[in-house]
Amino acid sequence: SLNRPLKIGITCYPSLGGSGVVATELGKLLAEKGHEIHFITHSMPFRLGKFHRNIYYHEVEVSDYYVFRYPPYDLSLASKMNQVARLQKLDLLHVHYAVPHAICAILAKQMAGDDLKVVTTLHGTDITVLAQDETLKDIIRLGIRQSDAVTAVSRDLIRETRELLDIHEEQIDLTYNFVDKRIYYPRECTDLRNDYAEPHEKILMHISNFRPVKRTQDVVDVFAKVNAQMPTKLVLVGEGPDLPKIQTKIQAMGLSHRVHFLGKQDDVAQVISIADLLLLPSEKESFGLVALEAMACGVPTIGSMAGGIPELVQHGQSGFLSPIGNTDDMAANAIRLLSDEKLYADFREACLHRARHDFCNEAITAQYEDIYYRVLGMP
Numbered sequence: 001s002l003n004r005p006l007k008i009g010i011t012c013y014p015s016l017g018g019s020g021v022v023a024t025e026l027g028k029l030l031a032e033k034g035h036e037i038h039f040i041t042h043s044m045p046f047r048l049g050k051f052h053r054n055i056y057y058h059e060v061e062v063s064d065y066y067v068f069r070y071p072p073y074d075l076s077l078a079s080k081m082n083q084v085a086r087l088q089k090l091d092l093l094h095v096h097y098a099v100p101h102a103i104c105a106i107l108a109k110q111m112a113g114d115d116l117k118v119v120t121t122l123h124g125t126d127i128t129v130l131a132q133d134e135t136l137k138d139i140i141r142l143g144i145r146q147s148d149a150v151t152a153v154s155r156d157l158i159r160e161t162r163e164l165l166d167i168h169e170e171q172i173d174l175t176y177n178f179v180d181k182r183i184y185y186p187r188e189c190t191d192l193r194n195d196y197a198e199p200h201e202k203i204l205m206h207i208s209n210f211r212p213v214k215r216t217q218d219v220v221d222v223f224a225k226v227n228a229q230m231p232t233k234l235v236l237v238g239e240g241p242d243l244p245k246i247q248t249k250i251q252a253m254g255l256s257h258r259v260h261f262l263g264k265q266d267d268v269a270q271v272i273s274i275a276d277l278l279l280l281p282s283e284k285e286s287f288g289l290v291a292l293e294a295m296a297c298g299v300p301t302i303g304s305m306a307g308g309i310p311e312l313v314q315h316g317q318s319g320f321l322s323p324i325g326n327t328d329d330m331a332a333n334a335i336r337l338l339s340d341e342k343l344y345a346d347f348r349e350a351c352l353h354r355a356r357h358d359f360c361n362e363a364i365t366a367q368y369e370d371i372y373y374r375v376l377g378m379p
């Protein structure tokens with residue numbers, strides 16, 4: 001673009017799964033392109049890492065005066081956004097999640113003045129979970145209506161947002177998630193693989209925050225069914241509320257010796273490269289960033305047809321999708337793919353090609369830039 005570089009404030013949940021990753025990676029890519037990025041969050045975004053040129057971090061501190069029964073994080077965030085916007089002369093705030101971040105940004109805009117623009121990205125949980133709550137619907141709708149632009153990470157999320165909130169006039173831009181292809185590619189991993197499986201064994205992997213929507217019990221069921229037909233190992237990555245239940249289930253099924261728990265891992269590209277298949281049988285998934293991370297490392301997904309997953313994983317080309325909860329079908333698909341070398345090689349190629357071409361960081365960063373310039377009236 002011929003336009004001048006921008007000063008952009010970014011707010012996300014700094015340690016929350018896909019949305020935190022996408023917000024942080026987008027900030028890094030924009031900074032590389034010469035924009036000035038100001039993260040405004042309650043703690044350091046977990047993928048930010050080392051020092052980066054053009055990136056600044058402003059920490060939101062919550063005041064805990066004794067008159068507050070509930071320390072008001074949202075007001076502290078809005079005040080901080082306003083303060084940073086004025087001091088650093090920000091052009092816009094790009095917030096991830098309508099509630100509370102869009103609402104905070106709108107308050108900041110009321111303080112800082114109309115020149116400060118607000119771009120809101122919907123990631124799913126704010127709509128698919130929070131918008132089910134009647135008491136929150138109006139405030140989510142306000143966040144969307146008062147934003148200068150709204151983006152969503154899949155067509156399915158746009159559809160669901162319109163349906164649940166009865167929003168039909170407002171434009172919602174589709175901006176898919178992306179991975180940085182300099183980081184996500186099939187890594188050399190023979191040594192690491194040998195730590196977890198024998199050469200003749202296949203590795204199934206699941207990576208998530210083990211929330212109930214991930215249906216991790218289905219992960220174990222699919223694994224058990226596949227393992228009954230061919231020697232397999234299951235590698236579980238991440239932590240969350242359902243993990244203890246899963247551990248008990250694995251023990252009860254006598255499968256402990258075939259399962260590895262890796263806990264939280266930062267270098268997902270390295271870990272995922274040892275897998276033969278990724279399992280993603282979610283109940284809800286507006287995009288499924290981990291399936292894209294796997295795809296970019298050449299690993300096909302066996303998953304459910306929930307939400308935006310079918311927009312990412314093409315059934316029969318880069319993975320296989322089944323109705324939610326149909327673990328028989330998922331296991332049959334996994335066995336089919338793992339026992340046909342030619343088919344597997346084709347899927348792997350399709351994954352690599354699709355991740356690089358259709359969800360490439362350059363194209364999607366440029367889409368966000370176009371949206372920024374549009375709201376700023378800079379053609």
Ligand code: GMT
Nearest residue numbers: 017018019123124284285286287288289
């Ligand atoms: O799904 C989660 O547990 C976390 C949540 C988040 O905020 O990161 O994920 C949502 O945003 C991701 C990034 O856009 C998407 O890849 C996930 O599909 C989406 N989760 C749901 O829709 C349940």
